[in-house]
Amino acid sequence: VIPRGAGTNFVGGVVPSKGGIVVDLTGMNRILEISPADLRCTVEAGVVHAKLESELAKHGLFWPPDPGSSDACTMGGVIAMNAGGMRALKYGTTRDWVLGLKVVLPNGEIIRTGSRTLKGNAGYDLTRLFVGSEGTLGIITEATLKLRPIPEAENRISAYFESIEKAGEAVSKIYMAGIVPASIELMDRSVIAAVSKWLGKKFPDMDAYLIVSVDGSRSEVEATASKVEQVLRESGASQVLRATTQEEFNEIWTIRSEGATALPNVTGKMNVTHDVCVPISKLPEAFKTIREICDRYGIPVAILSHAGDGNVHAIFSVNLNDPEESARAKRAHDEMCRYVIRIGGTISGEHGIGIDKAELLAEEVGPAAMALMRAIKGLIDPNNIMNPGKMGV
Ligand SMILES: Cc1cc2nc3c(=O)[nH]c(=O)nc-3n(C[C@H](O)[C@H](O)[C@H](O)COP(=O)(O)OP(=O)(O)OC[C@H]3O[C@@H](n4cnc5c(N)ncnc54)[C@H](O)[C@@H]3O)c2cc1C
Known part of the structure; x- marks a missing residue:
């Protein structure tokens, strides 16, 4: 069932x-x-x-x-x-x-x-x-x-970085300044380039684009947005923009909203979206390592990250009709997941386990926790009729 x-x-x-x-x-x-x-x-x-x-x-x-x-x-x-x-x-x-x-x-x-x-x-x-x-x-x-x-007000601040590692460091600096934004989204060079080509619009030739959203009362949003702006500048960002009109507020989001559509249209391959999560302080290292792993396997990767909570979506461009390329992409994925486990992260921040990661779950949680999960499944569903083959249970 x-x-x-x-x-x-x-x-x-x-x-x-x-x-x-x-x-x-x-x-x-x-x-x-x-x-x-x-x-x-x-x-x-x-x-x-x-x-x-x-x-x-x-x-x-x-x-x-x-x-x-x-x-x-x-x-x-x-x-x-x-x-x-x-x-x-x-x-x-x-x-x-x-x-x-x-x-x-x-x-x-x-x-x-x-x-x-x-x-x-x-x-x-x-x-x-x-x-x-x-x-x-x-x-x-x-x-x-x-x-x-619904909070009274919301605003967005955007910034470009010459390296994705620096953008990752900026996320920690925002927290260390005592700020908890509503969201921090990061798009890498591949996403920026794809949207640029897809929309026929020129964006800066930089390695990463960060959008920080803040919400709360009007005065709180105003004060927090100023602080965010300052932290981003001090973190080496360029072209920092705080929205002052509804048009700017919408415009800041363009690369974020168009990214997932632009990529397959520009690469001519399928988006295979993977989801891992790392401690925020490990984001710079994780961005670098995920790119290195994909390079080694010859799989183009774009990074679109809910960076604020350490959640990295690594979007692989893969021709799924090519069995050899698909198998290579799977090996790159598994290596990425094992790396993330080693640095104290998790193989899923939000997309779950399903069939895709069923075999990897035990590597993260360990045999005793896995056995307990299977025991719970066995108790509630002794005939294994509910969604069998999913989650490794
Ligand atoms: C463009 C895009 C953007 C996305 N963005 C996000 C995101 O930002 N964050 C995020 O977490 N996910 C995201 N997702 C993943 C996905 O949309 C979410 O996991 C969503 O919650 C799935 O809802 P659904 O109705 O499509 O569930 P389905 O895909 O139909 O089912 C998902 C799972 O839930 C089970 N299920 C469904 N309904 C029930 C029920 N009533 N009772 C018991 N089990 C049930 C199914 O058996 C299956 O295992 C995104 C997906 C896409 C395509």
């Missing part, structure tokens, strides 16, 4: 690799409740993320996790993948924003986990177990979510 939302995950999570029944949840698409007085809402699994966002905005509220696939992905998929997004560095990921769930277990029983209150401390935290379980433990049909008022 393979639960399916919009099928936007990057790890083969809804591929029925062992056959079975694919259960399409998109028909369960009702927003059951929005309660501003309780700072919560309750949704069915098939509600599209962007639809929820626009309905919440009518009440001046938002649900912070903001995956880039918002226009398509379903809340069931977001919860089952513990999705992150740009704002994760300030607000956390999905797991931090789910109060309770309704889940159909593999034996057909229906349970409710968690609570409908902003705090809950009754028994084991089953909600956090089902969040990120990738369809392997049951079907999530309903979720109660914690909300926040």
Whole structure:
């Protein structure tokens, strides 16, 4: 039984690799409740993320996790993948924003986990177990979510760096200056060049482009944006721009928003998006090493990173119709994951494990933790009917 939302995950999570029944949840698409007085809402699994966002905005509220696939992905998929997004560095990921769930277990029983209150401390935290379980433990049909008022103001500051390592160092310097922005996004030379070619627009010939977003009250945003600007300049950035008009605010985001579309159109190959996460202080080293690994395997790589939380998306350009090239790309991927584990990072910041990383998970968590995960899976799903072959369980 393979639960399916919009099928936007990057790890083969809804591929029925062992056959079975694919259960399409998109028909369960009702927003059951929005309660501003309780700072919560309750949704069915098939509600599209962007639809929820626009309905919440009518009440001046938002649900912070903001995956880039918002226009398509379903809340069931977001919860089952513990999705992150740009704002994760300030607000956390999905797991931090789910109060309770309704889940159909593999034996057909229906349970409710968690609570409908902003705090809950009754028994084991089953909600956090089902969040990120990738369809392997049951079907999530309903979720109660914690909300926040939309911040009064937001601004963006952008900067170019002559080396990606320097851009990585700037991220740590922002934190050391006592600033926690809403997001810090980084695009490398390959992304900048691809967008430039794709849009027929000239951007500076630099190794990295950083966008820092800040939110809060108007005065807070003004003060924080000035501090960010100063830190970026002191970190060796050039062409630092703080948006002063809506047009500049939108313009700053162009390389970020067009990057993933521009790359395959310019390279003529598929984007294979990989997701690892490292401690922020290791970002400069990780950028350099990931490029070196890909160079060695002859796989072109573009880096598009939620740098603020150490999350690196290494986008490999691969001709998937060429078995030799695909196998080489897989070896580069596995070496990158093993390197990341060695430096204290994780093989997935937000995209999950699925089929793609099923074999690597044990290398990160170790045999005892892996055995415990398999025991939990065996207890809840003794016949292994839920999304078999995923997550290495
Ligand atoms: C352009 C693009 C940008 C993206 N940006 C981000 C990003 O910024 N951050 C991020 O974290 N991810 C991102 N993703 C990955 C993906 O969109 C997310 O993982 C998303 O949460 C998946 O939702 P979905 O509805 O498509 O789920 P699906 O792909 O349909 O399913 C994902 C997994 O969840 C399980 N599942 C689905 N619904 C249920 C349910 N109701 N109950 C139990 N299990 C279920 C499936 O079996 C599968 O294992 C991006 C993807 C794309 C294509």
